[in-house]
Amino acid sequence: PDSAHQAHFDAAIAADRRIEPRDWMPEGYRKTLVRQVSQHAHSEIIGMQPEGDWIASAPSLRRKAILLAKVQDEAGHGLYLYAAAETLGVDRADLTQRLVDGRQKYSSIFNYPSLTFADVGVIGWLVDGAAICNQVPLCRSSFGPYARAMVRICKEESFHQRQGYELLMRMMEGTEGQRAMVQDAVDRWWWPSLMMFGPPDDESPNTARSMAWGIKRNTNDELRQKFVDMTVPQADKLGVTLPDPELVWNDERGHYDFGDPDWNEFKQVVSGAGPCNAERIARRRAAHEKGAWVREAAAAHARKHNTEEAA
Numbered sequence: 001p002d003s004a005h006q007a008h009f010d011a012a013i014a015a016d017r018r019i020e021p022r023d024w025m026p027e028g029y030r031k032t033l034v035r036q037v038s039q040h041a042h043s044e045i046i047g048m049q050p051e052g053d054w055i056a057s058a059p060s061l062r063r064k065a066i067l068l069a070k071v072q073d074e075a076g077h078g079l080y081l082y083a084a085a086e087t088l089g090v091d092r093a094d095l096t097q098r099l100v101d102g103r104q105k106y107s108s109i110f111n112y113p114s115l116t117f118a119d120v121g122v123i124g125w126l127v128d129g130a131a132i133c134n135q136v137p138l139c140r141s142s143f144g145p146y147a148r149a150m151v152r153i154c155k156e157e158s159f160h161q162r163q164g165y166e167l168l169m170r171m172m173e174g175t176e177g178q179r180a181m182v183q184d185a186v187d188r189w190w191w192p193s194l195m196m197f198g199p200p201d202d203e204s205p206n207t208a209r210s211m212a213w214g215i216k217r218n219t220n221d222e223l224r225q226k227f228v229d230m231t232v233p234q235a236d237k238l239g240v241t242l243p244d245p246e247l248v249w250n251d252e253r254g255h256y257d258f259g260d261p262d263w264n265e266f267k268q269v270v271s272g273a274g275p276c277n278a279e280r281i282a283r284r285r286a287a288h289e290k291g292a293w294v295r296e297a298a299a300a301h302a303r304k305h306n307t308e309e310a311a
Ligand code: ACO
Pocket: 035, 036, 039, 040, 041, 043, 044, 047, 105, 106, 107, 108, 109, 127, 128, 131, 134, 195, 196, 197, 198, 199, 203, 204, 205, 206, 207, 210, 216, 220, 270
């Protein structure tokens, strides 16, 4: 009976044991995970676009090789995450369809344009830095397949963050024009990076429930603070200014105080009206349609193989 199952599940969560796909789980827990893991997978896949645009025009072979490896890693992350979502009884093809139909979300951050090569560095430093802050605690998420996928993803994200920071260090040692490019990219990506962590806690409908289930381990505001505290000294070392006049060390709190992102802009971007939403989805849809013959051929091959084996 469900009550015995529920008690077993509650005890597992209370003892901080992992929930595995074959274990009984409440429907709300399953639904929340499908929502978060599939949004996360979609973000990795859509996230290939802003940087992928620069592969063909990277300024050197070394930068091209690094960027290519990085963008391929993002594809891999998407695939592990779709696989983790499938253990919850959903189908990857259906999730992709929901994404291209605009029925499922992906991270707001990937709806901003990457205007110069400095954006590649800043995406690595700030966007992947924020992703690490958010994802390291998810390695302890209560759902086994999600937590295990996060371990590998976080290792690769650390490489992404370092390559971004190293690229920016180099540019800052360059010409006045290069330094101005870096500062301009920082000015454009700082606030959207803070928005990646989601709405403030008192406006986040899912946080309390997800924390009680051990799906999330920290609130959105906790992680945003951690990210700011981690990033300010890195900005100083780099020699850039973060575009927030309210950013100041607070001795009493032992943290930096900082200003509020423009939450109206966040709502707009999440609802589909950001600078690049239409372009990102159109491109994803086109790639999906172009790949239809590959999926059909693979399915035909599998059918043929199965018939031969049965004969
Ligand atoms: N972009 C788009 N949508 C967002 C964002 C964001 N930055 N932040 C929150 N939302 C959405 C939520 O998905 C939720 O929508 P839904 O209920 O319709 O699904 C709504 O806004 C309310 O937010 P919360 O209640 O705070 O939602 P949640 O508890 O899921 O927290 C968070 C949001 C922090 C993003 C969480 O889902 C999470 O940690 N996800 C895993 C990390 C991830 O997806 N990273 C992707 C970007 S990093 C990368 O790919 C490099």
